[in-house]
Amino acid sequence: MSGRAWNRGFVLDRRYEDLAPQAASTIPWITFGGLPTESSSAFVRGVQRIGFQQGRGRDDGWMAEYAATCFEGDALTWYAELDDEVQESWKKLRAILLRKYPHVVGVRTPLLFSAPQPAIAPSVPVSVCTSSASTSPPQGPVGRIEVLSSHTVLLGYLSFDPTSGIDITTDSDRAAIISFPLSKGTDVLHLDMLNVPSRVLPYLGLALLVPQGKDQNVVPDMLPGVTSSYSCSATHYSGVPEPSSNCKHSMPASSRYESYTKADFATWQFCACGESEKVALYRRRSPTQLSGTRAAAAVWKYNKNTEELTIYWLMDDDTECEVGGYVRNGTSDQLHVHRVSDMDKTEDYILEERVRFVFRLTQ
Known part of the structure; x- marks a missing residue:
């Protein structure tokens, strides 16, 4: 040169x-x-x-x-x-x-x-996250996760695609094959996706979605609920949820008669994760391909009687917050996750329905 x-x-x-x-x-x-x-x-x-x-x-x-x-x-x-x-x-x-x-x-x-x-x-x-699941047979039951609508209609199965990520498919052959160790109902689980192409990030977890410019590690506070006040012949609404790009919503536009102050709305997406640490502090963090994103794999609980899987996110005060999967009303599109208690306050603005996750044995 x-x-x-x-x-x-x-x-x-x-x-x-x-x-x-x-x-x-x-x-x-x-x-x-x-x-x-x-x-x-x-x-x-x-x-x-x-x-x-x-x-x-x-x-x-x-x-x-x-x-x-x-x-x-x-x-x-x-x-x-x-x-x-x-x-x-x-x-x-x-x-x-x-x-x-x-x-x-x-x-x-x-x-x-x-x-x-x-x-x-x-x-x-330099290093990759590995687990016993990558080198040994499944340590528990093996099956698929059915996704049911709020009216218990089968929408499809959870699937994993390296390009599009976690989604709902109607083709059972494309469903993610899941295994997890049987444990007490109160224990938080890792769901191992046995048929992912790479065993580097084998677990089905959650990643926090944070608007650009906001701290990527901070979960927004619970929605306060919408309140209204009146002045000069106009109405002002506070606490209106700020939807993510995944949400289906009906957000009114401000006018001379109405104005709005929006509140951050906690949203997560499903993703492939590495293993979460055992201690409570590190259950908040799992490696993922989404660089700089706060993600966790240890978020699942299983009810043996109903075969239902529910999701809990560990908050910074060490409390577990129930979150749920949601899709756009009348569809199986844009599967994502919200805090359950938040959704009780958004029915006038967020047009989504909660789905249920049910584990079905295949062997």
Whole structure:
């Protein structure tokens, strides 16, 4: 490479030009997002091995620059706020990284490319969430989840598609095959999807949907209920739910006679998740492909007598809040989740009906 310019004028610091895209890239790439299922010590070891392979193991600046390209998600946010002197030194960055993300027993070591890859090499995660379900037979009953309307009409079955995610299908052959360990009725369960293409995120969980610009980790408060006040021949309504893009709604427009103040409306979507931690604090967090999203897999309860599955989200005060699945009125479209108590206050605005989830044995 000649000069300091490459790739349409981007100026590269000559100290780190070996990190630039190569005609035949020889640098393996790994990622680290700071999830509970990722090992910081494995990441550090991976970076140091790559430095050794590249003959840069003692080049403190090169190692720091390479590590910077590996961060994503929460770890990238944390890294971006570090002082320049830490970002520019692998020795300093390594030490503070290991303190920030201490070693977790049982987390797998990273998967690294061991040979040169194509010029555009795929990103390889430092660690993946695994469970006993991925390597051993099902630990409980195996079946499908029927989705019933509020009038107990069969709408279809829960299904998983890598592109469209969790949805309702009328084809039983496309239904997600579910297994879970039998337990007491009060226990919260993981539902293992046995037929997902990848066993990295095998559990059926929930991800919080938060409007852009809002804190992705904060569940909106319970709806206060709609109240009205009068002034100057006009009516003002407060506490009107702010619908998500998944919701079917009938939201009136403001006029000279009526105005509205909207309230955040808690909404979740189904997603494929990794395992939630056993302790209460981490039941609020599971890895998912939705980067930066608050998700959890340990949300299900099973009633053996009715065969019904219900859903509970663990709130920040350690209380369990019942949530339910909803679809647009008269359809099986746009399956999503709301707090049950909120929906009791929205009938004039949100045009949706609750569905039931019933587990049916297949073997």
